[in-house]
Structures are given as C-alpha cells and as structure tokens.
Amino acid sequence: MRDTITRLRYRYWPDHLLGEILSKRWTETAIPVILLLIVGFAFSRSIDNFLSPASLADTARQAGEIGFIALGLALVVIVGGIDLSVGSIFALTDFCALYLLDVAGWPVPAVVLATLFCGALLGAVNGILVGYLRLRAFITTLITLIIYRSAYDLLIQRYSNAIASAFPEIPSWDFIGAGSVFGIPTVALVYIVIAIFGHVFMTRLRPGWHITAIGGSRRSAYNSGIPVRRTIALCYVASGALTSIGALFFASRLGTVGGDIGVGLEVIVLTATVLGGITLGGGKGSVAKSAVGVLIVLLITNGLTTMNARGGVNRMALAGILLVAAMVDIRWQKNRTRIISKVYVAPTYHELPPPPPTEIGQGGPFEQNDKLRDVEAIGLGRIEAPEDVILDRHDNLYAGSRHGDIMRFLAPDYQTMEVFAHIGGQPLGMAFDREDNLYVCIGGMGLYRIRPDGAVEKATDETNRSMRSVNDDSRLRLADDLDITDDGLIFFSEATVRYEMDEWPIDGLEARGNGRIICYDTKTGTTRTELRGLKFPNGICVASDGQSILFAETFGCSIKRYWFAGPKKGRVEVVMDNLPGYPDNINLASDGNYWLALVGMRSPSLDLAWKMPGFRRRMAKRVPVDEWLFPNINTGCVVKFNEQGKIVESFWDLHGENHPMITSMREHRGHLYLGGILNNRIGRYKLDNADPNFVQYDKRWGKQS
C-alpha cells in the first residue's frame, strides 16, 4: 500500500522539472519580473490613477530617459566595470543640447548629432582611463563624476540665464520631447527600437559575445585573443552615448539646466541595474533585465513621490532596495550551482523483484564459472577504456580509447596498434555499414562516421526537440550504442538526456526513464526520436528477423524488442527482465543467438534504495557526490541468449584479474573479443563449438568479393 502511494507519487509528480527550470537562464529574469508585477499591483491598489493612460505615458517618458542610461550602464556592468559618472554626463549633455539649440542656434539634427558626440566623448574619457590605463572603474568614474559635475556647475553659472530666457519654437524639437505615435511617446518608441537592437547585439552578434566573455572572465578573454582593452573602452563610449540620448529627450521635454539635474541619477540607475538582476562584476545580464529594473525603480520612486514621502524616505527606499538586491544577487550567483545541483537530482521509484541466483551451487543459467580466466590480452597497458570492440571483414580489430581515438590492431597477431582516426570525444558503440564505413557513437558529441581511409565525418548530433521537455533535448548528450538495419537506418541509444557522460552513475541513482532511442536515416540524413522514457538504454542490436531491434535498458535490468517495421511496427515487447546485472552491449552470435554483456551485477543495497526515492534524494542533497551510492561495475559477465529471451550460456571471470568488467563483446572467427570501459586491455577468448569462419558483416550483408 505504502509502496503503491510512493510509486504513484513519483510516477506522476514531475520532481525533475524544478532543477531543470532553475538551470534555465531565464529564471533569473523571471524573479525581477514577478517583483515588478507585485510592485505595480501594490501601487495600483493604494494610489488612484496609478495606471491611468496619462500617468502611464508620463512613466513611459521617464522610463525611456532613464532606460537609455540604464542600457549604457548595463553594458558597462556586463563587461565587468561600473560607470558612476552617468549622472554628470547626463547633466553635461543636457546642457550641451540646450546650449547649442538656444544659444548657438544650431538646427535640430546638428544638435542631436553634436550631443551624441559629446556624450560619446565624455564616455571615451572613462573608456581610455578604465580600458586602456586599467584604472579601477569605480574610483575612476567617481572622479570623472566630480570633474564633469564641476564643469557643468561652472558652465551653468555662465549660461543658465541665456538658456532659461530662450523659448525656441521648433516643432521637430517639441516632437522629440512631447510627441507620440499611436499614443506611444517618442522616447518609448526609440527606446524599444534600441532595446531590441541591444538584445540582438548582446545575444547574436560577435561584439556582444566578446563583452559577455570579458565580463565573465577577463583573463580568459584576454588569453583567447579578444581585444579586451578596446572592447572595455568602447563600452564606456557606448554608455556615454546612450546617456546623451536620454539627456536629449530630457532636454527637449523640460528644456532646463537646473543645478540638480542628474544629481544622484547614478544611484537610481545602478539600483535599477542591480534590481533587474545584472550581476555586479560582470558576465551576466540582458537588455530585458535592465528594462525591468528601470520599471521597478521608477514605479517605486514615483509611487513614493505621489504618496508625499519625504526626500529622505525616498533615499532610504532606494538604498535599501539596492542593498537587498545586491545581496540577493551576490548570494544567488555564489550558490546558484550548488542550489541547482542539490535540487537537480530527482530520484524516482524503481522496483525490481529479487534477482535470479548467480552463486555457484545454486544452479540456474547465471551460475558463476571461471571460463574467462585464461583470456588472452590484446594491447595490454597500451589501450585505455575500449568500451566497444569491433572487427572488420579483414579481421582487423578496432576499439575506442579514452583519449578520443579509434585504435586499430592489425590482424593476424594484433600486436601492431595504430591510431585509425582521431575524434576527440570518447568513442562508445561502433558498427560497420555495407560500405565498410565505421559508425561510432561518441559520448557528448553524437553519431560519427569514419570512412575506410580514416576520414571522420559527423553523421548527426541533434534530433527533434520534444515539446514537453524543459531541458533542450535536441542535442545528443550521451549517444551510447548503435546498429544498422539492412535498409540503412541507424538506430542508436542515448542513455540519458539529463546528465553528461561522466555523470552517468547519477542517472542510475535517479532511475528515471531519461534515455531514448533515436533513428538516423542514412539515405535522407534525418534524425528523429523513436522511443523515450527508457531507463538508460544502452546496447542495440538488429534482430535476426530484420524488422526489430533488441535493446538493453541498463538500469531497467531488462532487454526489450522494438519493431521498426513489419506487422508489429512501433511496438515494444519485453524479451528478458529482472536480469541479475546491468545489461550493456548486445551483439550477434554465430549460432543466431545474441551476446549480452552485463557490466556489473545488482546489489541488494541499490535495489533497496531504488524503492526509496526520498532516501536517495536526501543522500543527493546532504552527502558529497563521491559518497553516493554507485552501481556496481566491478564484476560482470557475458551471457548468450536466444530469440525467446532464454539464457543459453554464461561466462565469468571469478578471480577478477583479466576481465572483471565487460561492456562489450564481439564474436569473430571462433573467438570472442571483450571490451570494458575501465579496462586497459582487450580480451580474446577461444569459443568452443563456434563457427570458425563467422564474420559478422559477411554474414549480414554477404561476402565482399
């Protein structure tokens, strides 16, 4: 009864979604957006007309002006700096625009251009100091803040009367300040255009990536050849120019050069930036975050002003929000990976009946023996991690290695070892096609094809994305084993879509059906997912009927059959279940039966733990990774089973000296070749009663002349 409840709870409650959602980058933007909605809602309830069109348009104008400055600051913060001088640049460019228009009498386009240039120039001073002279951004822009502010004070002492007395009646100037298109203020429209461009710039264009890279790690960016100094300097220039755009709209809206214009603006903009979730110190941030931050800050300050709060209260509110936001941000950035890794592992209920006996004297098909004791070792100490082994029609032996190579041992004595092809990822399952191309599943990379001359080509590394998955499962994370049908369809297994190759034991701990079987059509070059929700699908072998494949589910401890053609097309059937170990690769035997490797034997502890998801979740949260339960892969065996799923024979290495763990085996000319992902050798075992002329691919596709 309790088991049933546990089973139902873990079957239908999607535990794994929390970790997947949290590891999405957009969740960091979602938090400020929720905050924005709360603030907006709270003020709209407590203040009348807070959301009226007039009030909204007014907010939009202010938001646009501050939004430009915030965009500039966001750029500078993402690149790893800070710009405190924006308030003073704002004041100076505001003066510049009004002086040129009112006193010097320039035409509006010239004023706009000159103001932009002025802003860029002021930003360039910061840029040269911080970017090229490598001064500290905070202290430097603090100093330029004073210098620009004093310059502004000196200038308005002389010209404020002249500016205040002029009332230029220029329609285009007024349109900039007060105009609107379809009810949307000009400034908001321009902001939207620039924000969209900014988004594309930061996410799709090379300079944007450079900026993020520098902010993320200045040293790495420098070492990888990014022009760090120039990029940083240009960010400050952009900040100055964007600030001057804000100042232009401000100048055209109000037309004043008061003494306190832009004072404290940097704190408002900084608050907006941090509140939006742009990380101080660089490397993370987006245009959307900046915009959301600006809106929150404006709603709060405007709301407080409407409620007639004293100046000090406003100040305190800003500072308080700033501190809380900075603290939350810093704690989150620091602990993000830890939090995610804690909640990411979501174990589920997995029940297996007691395994069949394997002990000597207990009888049964799995009874242990010592047949593999005197296996001959090929390439002893010279090869590492041959997960799969395969032989071509000319008797040469191929095996993958941990170093990302396909090694070839030349027939007949297999003493000469050479690098057949270098791939770069760890080769797992292998299979030859009719033209003797070697298809290899590469963990972390996908399905690759190696021509007989050793040329490496990518076959596929992505499949169709499933709509209901939160994680992007279109990339292949752990392609594991494959086989090729007579029609040129390649069925290959992807063991898990939630973990990387080195994390495969965690997938076993989770025991969720995270794996799938994918079909790559060599004729059309298309890839599509055939089966999902499998518990670590591993070995794949096309069955003798040519209409179905046999596949092993490692943590399901079962072998299943999937019909890809014929009358039963699309159906899945259990061939064997409740195996005493974890099945790995399956291959054809000379007598029409199948070889199966059991990479390790089940243990009572993990079997029990699989029925206790809560226990495993607590373990994942509280115990360091290297103390977690780990599926046994120290002892395994090779078995032969027939079409009906009956075990015919088993092969063990009781002493655990030659081949304690076996992930793959191939029969070839009366010998069985054994591979193991933790081994430093390939085993060669002389089979009795086997066809001494059996060559797998000759048998399947006819002898090549």
Add this chain to the structure above:
Amino acid sequence: MKRFRFSQQEIVFAVFALLFLVFSIFLNGFLTAENMLTLLQNVAVLGILGLAMAIVVIGRGIDISLIAALAVPPGLVLQMVQNGHSLPFSLLIAVLLTIAFGLVNGWLIAYAEVPSLFATLATGLLLAGLGQAALFQLDVVQWSAGMNGFEQLGQGTLLGIPTSIVMFAIACIVVAILLRQTRWGAYIYAIGDNPYAARVTGIPSRPIIVLQYVIAALIGCFAGLVMAASVNSMPTRVFNSTLIYDVILVVVLGGIGLSGGRGGVLNVIIGTLLIGTMLNGMTIMDISYAGQNLIKGVVLLLAVITDSFLNPRNEETAQQGDI
C-alpha cells in the same frame, strides 16, 4: 652608479613643501598665523577622516559612507540635546548608532560579501536618508545651551595648540598603536595584502573586516563631533558635498595604495598636509567651489593614475569582479 629612488611619501612630502613655499611667497595672507590656524583646523577634521579611511583601505576596502557617519550621529547628539536630553546620554545614543552602522557595513561586506564600495555607497545613503527623514528637524542642526563646554573639542587651545589639532594628534596616536602594536592591526595588514592567504592562515578575517568598519565609523563620528564643536552646529548637508573625495584624495596621495596592505598613519599626515595646503591656497585665490572641485578631481585622477603605475594591474593580476 647609485640610483636615487624616492618612495611615494617622500615625493608627496616634497610636493607639499614646494607648494607651501610657492604659496608662502606668491599668495598674500597665506603665511600668516591666523591662516595657518585655519588651515590646520580645517585639516584636522579631514585628517581624522583620513585615518578612518586609511584603516579600511589598508584592509583592501573603501568606506564611502564615512561622511554619513560624520554627519548623522553628531547631528543626532545636537538634536537630542536641543530636545532636552542630557549630553552624555545623547553621546551614548550616537555612539551606539555609529557602532550599529559600522556593524551593518561590516556585515554586508564581510558576510554578505557585497563589494565594499557598493555596500558603503548604499549604507551611506541609507543613514543620510534616515537622518533626513526621521532624526533632524532642519538641515543644519543648531548648537544649544546644553552643549556648552563641548565646543572646547573644536575651538579651545591646549598648551597653545588648537584642540582640533590635538584631537587629530590623539587620533593619529591611537590609530598608529592599533595598526602597529596590536595583533588586530597586523591582521588588517595581512587581510589587505592577500585576503585569501589571510583566511587560509586562520586569521578571523570576517570579524576583523567588521571591526575595521566599526572603528572607521567611530572615528568618522569623532571627526563629526570635532567639526560640530568647531563650527557650533552640524550642517548635515555636508553629506551631499564632495568631502568624501577629499578623504580619498588624502589617503591615495599620502601613498596608501587602494590595493591594500600598505601605508600607515604617516601617509595620512602627509596627504592631509598636502590637501590642506592645496585647498587653503585655492580658497585664498578665490577659486569658486565648482572650480575647486574641478581641480581636486583632476589632481585625484592624476593620483589614481600614478597609483596604477606604481601598483600595476593587468589582465593576469586583476581580480575577477573587482570593480
């Protein structure tokens, strides 16, 4: 061949001597006893603040909120005395407020790991906002009868020396002993030199960082009391002024590198003298407030650039996230 190398403090001292000489010769009214007294008195508050900043900067931090600590707690003393509380009680409350403020700063920086520049920028605003919103009735808190006698702290003389200068001297001695003679002082230098190594060595770096900011806030409060005593009021709008940049100027010009672990009280004294002379000279030359700020800003910029050449950083040595 022997090479002559000057340390930064020697250079700054030489610049100070030169400036002093030039002003004495060319500026009327500079080298008078009266002006010297004003100079030293103005310099005293700046110097005391410089000491507070020095402690924090040596520990590889910075405290922008010093001016808030200077303005608000002493302002509170004046306000409370005005409202009829006794002077010792008001002082006690002010000191408690200051300690609380220092603790908040220190906690934010040491435990919440907010960058010091950023944390103190915000807490300074917070404290100033608190004063503006809740504590003071007017921007300038006036002297009241209950404070009588306290003005000796800023206006009297002791053995012919103005008390404010005596106070600066006392503060110098206290800070010098703290930095050079106590274990805590050694820890501050160690943390400033290499915070990670200090932590690995087993120095309680977080409590020490908190201590730095508490001491800095207390010294800032002390400076505020001296200032209030010398002008018989507490102009709380001083928070909006550029005084904090003068303080940074004192520290950086004096030769305490912003990267921490270096310098001492002597550097503060030299920096204070130079800045004091400069400001005094500019005031006599009747340069406007904005003009003075402009010159100060440029000098500070040059100082920071020089600092970056003397203590260079590049892509390899820069700390990630160090803004």
